[in-house]
Amino acid sequence: MLNELFNTAPYALARAEKEKTLTALLTRLTAHHYEKCREYRAMLDGYGFSPRRPVDSYYDLPFLPVRLFKELTLSSVGADEVFKTLTSSGTTGQAVSKICLDRITAANQQKALVKIISSFLGSARLPLIIIDCPSVLKNRHSFSARGAGVLGFSIFGAERIYALDDDMNLRVDALADFLRRHAGERILLFGFTFLIWRHFYAALQESALSLDLTDGIMIHGGGWKKLSDQRVSPAVFKAGLQAVCGLERVHDYYGMAEQTGCVYVECEKGYLHASVFSDIIMRRPSDLKVCAFGEKGVAEVVSVLPHSYCGHALLTEDEGVIVGEDDCACGRKGKYFTLTGRIKAAELRGCGDTYAANFS
Amino acid sequence: MRQISAKLDFVVGDAAVLARMPELPPFRVFDDRALTFLRALAAELFAAGEGRTYPDLAAFAFWCRPSSLLPLREKYGRARLGRGLAFHVAPSNVPLNFAYSLVAALLAGNANAVRLPARDFAQTALMGAALNRLLATGAFADVAARLCLFRYGHEREATDALSAACASRLIWGGDDTVAEIRKSPLPPRANEITFPDRYSICLIHSERYLADYDRQRTAQDFFNDTYLNDQNACTAPRLIFWFGGAAERARAVFWPALRERLERYTLQASQTVDKLAGFYRYAAQAPCRLSLDGDCKIFRVAVPEISPDITNHFQNSGYFYEYDARDLEEILPVCGRKCQTLSYIGFDGAELREFVLAAAPFGVDRIVPVGRTMDFSLVWDGVDLVRTLSREVALP
Known part of the structure; x- marks a missing residue:
């Protein structure tokens, strides 16, 4: 059934059919992890969920808060089958997620990513500018989400160049040379939102260099937290890039290390889209019941890919709004949505400690 | 200066x-x-x-x-x-x-x-x-x-x-x-x-609760001890010991009465996510059973045994471990240095104090009836x- 999905166009399934497919696959994954992962089984037993009891829909399956992957190592395969361990990009001092990947899961993640991204790029490989530094890929067996993103997207590039050196300086001459050699071709740019703004946009804005990327296409992800702290909105981001290098096609994507491959790419109308491999469900903060479309909630994401770890249904710490389903003006089927930010830590009453945290 | x-x-x-x-x-x-x-x-x-x-x-x-x-x-x-x-x-x-x-x-x-x-x-x-x-x-x-x-x-x-x-x-x-x-x-x-x-615990005698206590009044008292400060005060009970032979019946009265009192208590997303994550983190390593009553305001986690480690898994904003106890000795594993207030329903405070003095744990500084945990005293x-x-x- 997973193979059928790989033979389906990534935005081809309408609601009824998609729900049927996802319910079958996700129910099977729940049973698989229940059987293979001791901690997951204990968690579901404690929750009172039996995988033997059929559910009407994947909406009714239990979902784990994504932060558990920072605190527990949850693996559904033997240690000898773990082919690499992926870590999320926590900032210094924060706990990072540890995701155990076996060969099947890693391969499926890559396949799903290819299906999704090539529906935006076309199947031909394009000259690729990676807006990052080469050292991001140093350790091949244990790497960060940034590294995984770079590696995952590298396959879309015919010829690749890193836009930054290891000190995060823009490699002006190398870039100019790259563009000269690929004059007249469509160029693909990939990078993390914050790094693009900080080291690519800012450097171009300051330098006299003018790069012509009018016919380029940029795909960027990693979240808006740092930029919204600096009051850089998606509109400002796009306008800024257009001003410094003429870029017109810029696609944000939403995704997380815990569900690599299942990216939610921004369409031409400015909405993030769920592909056939995954779905997003907004849940009410007070009772975790499903929000109506248009109602802000905490995002649950489901993915049919995680075989080696129980990350197929996760409650994120992001908030957003489902705009609609199957009827986006861009023509893609499935849900389309916007994100509104991270959930904020509540200011609790009571004498629990909050003082020292402010010191660091 | x-x-x-x-x-x-x-x-x-x-x-x-x-x-x-x-x-x-x-x-x-x-x-x-x-x-x-x-x-x-x-x-x-x-x-x-x-x-x-x-x-x-x-x-x-x-x-x-x-x-x-x-x-x-x-x-x-x-x-x-x-x-x-x-x-x-x-x-x-x-x-x-x-x-x-x-x-x-x-x-x-x-x-x-x-x-x-x-x-x-x-x-x-x-x-x-x-x-x-x-x-x-x-x-x-x-x-x-x-x-x-x-x-x-x-x-x-x-x-x-x-x-x-x-x-x-x-x-x-x-x-x-x-x-x-x-x-x-x-x-x-x-x-x-x-x-x-510090953390605090509550002892409830099921039969005496059912026989002698007004359910609304007790719910209000318990609310004042807990939700009034997001269960985040050190005086707020996090673990409840049920005594007597009617624990199941007492719970079926006690929790719905509290739930009625919570109509206006609202949870922000982070409080709900914290409680859910806290529950799964505990459940991953110890047997327990969650009860939710329609929404996420009251997380009740029944545990079949008390290990001292449970005190590392306390949450706030309405998250309670529950344990059916047969005798008072069973509270001692959680009466260590960090245990502050022991509140009670259906017990005699002086008798509880005699028990604590005789058992001599490192913790338990105050013994107060339900509803009084936040009362400040010059001995603290x-x-x-x-x-x-x-x-x-x-x-x-």
Whole structure:
């Protein structure tokens, strides 16, 4: 059934059919992890969920808060089958997620990513500018989400160049040379939102260099937290890039290390889209019941890919709004949505400690 | 002290008052000047009428009347003097905790320098304004000379200077705050009272609860002990021991009654996610069973055994472990150093105290009936504040 999905166009399934497919696959994954992962089984037993009891829909399956992957190592395969361990990009001092990947899961993640991204790029490989530094890929067996993103997207590039050196300086001459050699071709740019703004946009804005990327296409992800702290909105981001290098096609994507491959790419109308491999469900903060479309909630994401770890249904710490389903003006089927930010830590009453945290 | 005054944002008093305070002669314990001032403060707070909006303000005003404090005077005798300057570090998220700390130290005879919570609570501002109105009358010059309330940011220098000048330091707010403030040395003669992280438990006798307790009233009492402060006060019970033979029936009455009381209690997303994550984290490594009643306001996690490790898995905002106990001995694994308050329904407080004294655990400082966990007392966390913040002038 997973193979059928790989033979389906990534935005081809309408609601009824998609729900049927996802319910079958996700129910099977729940049973698989229940059987293979001791901690997951204990968690579901404690929750009172039996995988033997059929559910009407994947909406009714239990979902784990994504932060558990920072605190527990949850693996559904033997240690000898773990082919690499992926870590999320926590900032210094924060706990990072540890995701155990076996060969099947890693391969499926890559396949799903290819299906999704090539529906935006076309199947031909394009000259690729990676807006990052080469050292991001140093350790091949244990790497960060940034590294995984770079590696995952590298396959879309015919010829690749890193836009930054290891000190995060823009490699002006190398870039100019790259563009000269690929004059007249469509160029693909990939990078993390914050790094693009900080080291690519800012450097171009300051330098006299003018790069012509009018016919380029940029795909960027990693979240808006740092930029919204600096009051850089998606509109400002796009306008800024257009001003410094003429870029017109810029696609944000939403995704997380815990569900690599299942990216939610921004369409031409400015909405993030769920592909056939995954779905997003907004849940009410007070009772975790499903929000109506248009109602802000905490995002649950489901993915049919995680075989080696129980990350197929996760409650994120992001908030957003489902705009609609199957009827986006861009023509893609499935849900389309916007994100509104991270959930904020509540200011609790009571004498629990909050003082020292402010010191660091 | 002069050089740090610029860093302090004074709410009551000023740099000149603060500079003179360490050298002013202390009061006797329960000094008439202190009692007269507290009588006026209670009257001022009642007259201002803001207690209707802020029950915690009304509770404080009621508590600080000399008529409720005077009966305690005898306990300390007449041969005690304050130690000098008391430096209070108030917790960041309880609006009026500082006021109780202040009154205890004032009754003990000390001058008081109080670092207020960083958050700007309405109750804190109202208390500051009431104090200023009273002090401005000129009728309380000796108290005015011994009182400063201020805020400051994370300036180590300010903490250093206040610590170096004080005779007693009181640190409220938890382990991390204690560790942070302790980086600033005290003079050799100074003492310190710390209020680090604690937790509390509740004992319910199922048959007596069903027979003798009003369900609505008890639900309100339990609410006041827990949800009123997001179950985040150290006094709030996190683990409930059910005793007697009717635990199942008692729970079927107790929790729905509490749930009715929670209609207006709202959860932010992070509170719900914290509770769910906390539950799964516990469930991953110990047998347990979650009960949710329609929504996420009450997380009840039934556990078939009590391990001391359970105390590392406490959450707030309405998250309770429950255990069916056969005898009192079974509470002892969680009565370690961090255990503060034991509240109860259907027990006799004196008998529970006899049990604790005989079993001699490292923790359990208070034993109070349900609904009373937040009542402040001059003996707190097992420390007699007035005695500790004063000194006895002894005769042979």
